[in-house]
Amino acid sequence: MKERGIVYLVGAGPGDPGLITEKGMLRLKSCDAVVYDSLASDLLLKAVPDHCEKIYVGKRAGFHSMKQEEINQLLVELAEKGRKVVRLKGGDPFVFGRGGEEILALKKADIPYEVVSGVTSAVAALASAGIPVTHRAISRSFHVMTGHTLSEEGTLPPDFNAFASLSGTLIFLMGLGNLPLIVSGLMDQGKPGTTPAAVIENGTLPGQKVVRGNLLDIQQKVEAFGVKSPAIIVVGETAALDFSSTGKQPLEGCRIGITGTPSFTGKLHKELSSLGGTVEYLLSLSLQSYRSDERMQAAYEDLKSYTWIVFTSANAVREFFLGLMEQGEDHRALGHIKFATVGKGTADELLKYGFRSDYTPKHYQVIDLAEGLRERITKHDRLLIPRSSRGSRELNQILNETEADYDDVVLYDVRKEGREEEQAKGKRADITKEFDYITFASASGADAFFEEDSLAALKSLEGLMVVCIGDITAQALEANGRKADLIAKEYSIQGVAKAICQHWSEKTNGRKGV
Template identity: 40%
Template sequence: MEKGRAFLVGAGPGDVQLITVKGLEAIKKAQVILYDRLANPKLLDYAPSDCELIYCGKLPDRHVLRQEMINNLLVSKVLEGKIVVRLKGGDPGVFGRVGEEAAALAENGLSFEIVPGITSGIAAPLYAGIPVTHREFGESFAVVTAHDKSENGQPKLDWKGLATGIDTIAFYMGISNLPYISENLIKHGKPADTPVILIQWGTFSRQQTLEGTLSNIAAKAKEVNFTNPAITLVGDIISLRKKLNWFEKKPLFGKQILLARTGTDESELARELMNQGADVIEFPKWKKVTVPVDQAVVNRISVYEQILFTSPESVREFFEIIFTEGIDIRKVKADFYGCSTKSVKALNEKGFFAELDGKMPLAGQLLIVGDSDFSQDYPHAEMFITSRKVIDEQFTPIFKRVLEEASVNTIVLPSSRAVKTIVEEGILKEIIPQQILKTSKVVCMGVRTAEAAIEYGVSPNEVLEVPNKTAVIDCLARKESELAFV
């Protein structure tokens, strides 16, 4: 049996782009991933389609898997000869219990690597506009756990040293112990008017902050029911936030978007929405299943007058098959069309002029490449199925957990196929709460998408004449600025 290996990987604080290159490489080759609640589940999209995903998340009131069980599971999977990634929020060495997991592997003579990550005690303040050190405000910085293993969970710390010897202090998961923390810092010499900021879900678009002082922050947090996960930052350096607050000024900050997904490739739209400050939940997660090449279609490829591609993936697969079969592309006489702007762009990148299917003539011999579902719209067409897409059911419980913790306020529907998918696979199967349709702004990319939405009982709030990512971003950013003046 091939020797297994474990990678104990820091997933970073939440923003999916803050994963390290080495951490992402480990995810891409993993056969098993044991992941925590605070590791952004979008990172699992990069795992191989046959990777086993195991949730080890912990909530304040319950444990899905206790630490001893996680250690044992980690060891057993490596003993099976698997490449195992233990994906932990933030940095695994900062209150991540990586020492216990690494010890379990070492005691069993198993090979492992520890991959550092960006810890939330540094990243969350930076995303709130606060560096944790500064020559004028703070030359010393401490990370401190706000809980310990005692019965009451109140850590026994060197309060005198923290209060008088450290300029800036980051307490991890300290909301429930705020009165205890504030009282002890004041008691041991920290001025009562020392600034404090609470940062919840740091680096996500749903990031929330609450500012106060040691004397009043506990009361303020109680009044608004502020909860973990959060960093409590204490120190005069917090005053820099007024000048340096950059993340919360992004055009789409605060937007929590549910984006209907119809392909297996990474979504350029999702990436750009995140770059503009939004949180994006893509539904569903698809995986490809290969199918045998239809030789009858390949042999007749020169007779078709129009070829309609259902997805960017189908474009790539079509040309791969044509090349593998030894067919000169010049034998293909058909005009090319795409079911989406992404499909048209994929054809353009291959050097072909193409248009959307709305401009395709109904007469002539038509070949549809890709998804067999489209044959219902074109009964006279022949099908060339290059691969089959199936929903990856491993992600169903992940979506449910993400939707429970998020507060979706925007739904983006890129195509009529996306409407069908989100309703039939999400709403009707009770993976997506129906209430989201009533409480969210629904943006349809194009008239045909809007028509499909209405047929399914979904009322669009916005219909984009130009169905591209620039129009989506402009629409969402514009509406947010208008609301600011209401």
């Protein structure tokens, strides 16, 4: 009999992907299946293993993809197959998350489970807006109620009067549609019209919007500012306070969509996030390796004849050394060879394998690499260039002007990851609303973005700042009908980050001056 699995009920936090707990992330990284709601950030799904099955069940007000009873049964069935299942829920599983119902179903089926608490928006969204749930001498308690079920029959629930009479901070989750009913109910129970109130839309996220007022004018202000769900209603004296964070990062409030291979986007995500940006994977590319193909095999067998190996990307470095080991060779086969790398990132990747680059141009572009090589090689040299199938022809054109012999061999190609294609298509329609910038790290990535429906892809980029890592990527983008708005001065992750930081600073400073 197959051993039963286990279900982890994990709280995803209030929206900001950085606010999931370390334990919650640990469970995600080791699960076989993840059953998830409408999350504020898809970034958390990137943490799961490649073999993990992702199952979307909806659970957004008014748009449930699967009934709760069906979700309960799904969790049981997955665990009975011996899988480690993460049930990923926004906020905390037990704060209006119906986690209790799911546990009852698991207990009935004798399925092991674990609850991993999450940061609830009832506290985090308020803190993000600068509103403390408690404050000495102002509010000694806070109370949370769901506003989602208040008006099923057009009336307030029986316990609302007792709730409304409480002192301290009153918090209503999922209640924006019932705001008029909530306000009138509170005032009917004796809350003065001057009682401070606030409404927070998309708390902890870049699109966060905070409207402050009092019970008399909060509805009018919410309508005037166009506040929409998901939103939290706060009533009480602390709603008048503003303890918003004053320490700002260079990319605070900046939303960036990134494209590229996992090895690159992982590093770019880390860099941009550390600068305060909110980063989301828009299009992922996977590597198709050709290191076992006939031409690469011939190159490995004839390494003794080469005097230089030229790397135009970190991907090429990784693929080359993987193939070298697969051939039964080791670093001793390269002792006589010099190395050239297109930029610092590629040189750093080479150093991981124990080799320093003999030449890296000051400007991290393929044309600069080619010009530098022309000055360093002679007719006695033979070069190996293992790279992508879409490598720049500028390198060939300049090397053809020398007397040196070279082999330009396709080592790998990049292609769109099939499992994310539909997700990427769905995002394109609203991309201008979701992002301020979109980055492209290679010509292959630019081409992949425009596959299938180039007109829709072009339209999705209207109003966005498009950032390219270098001229070759920019040329590929332009060939698809869109010019780059920003081109990194350095062909590197840091170069992309610097370009965005500089433009965002100019943009936000200009906005402040208006």
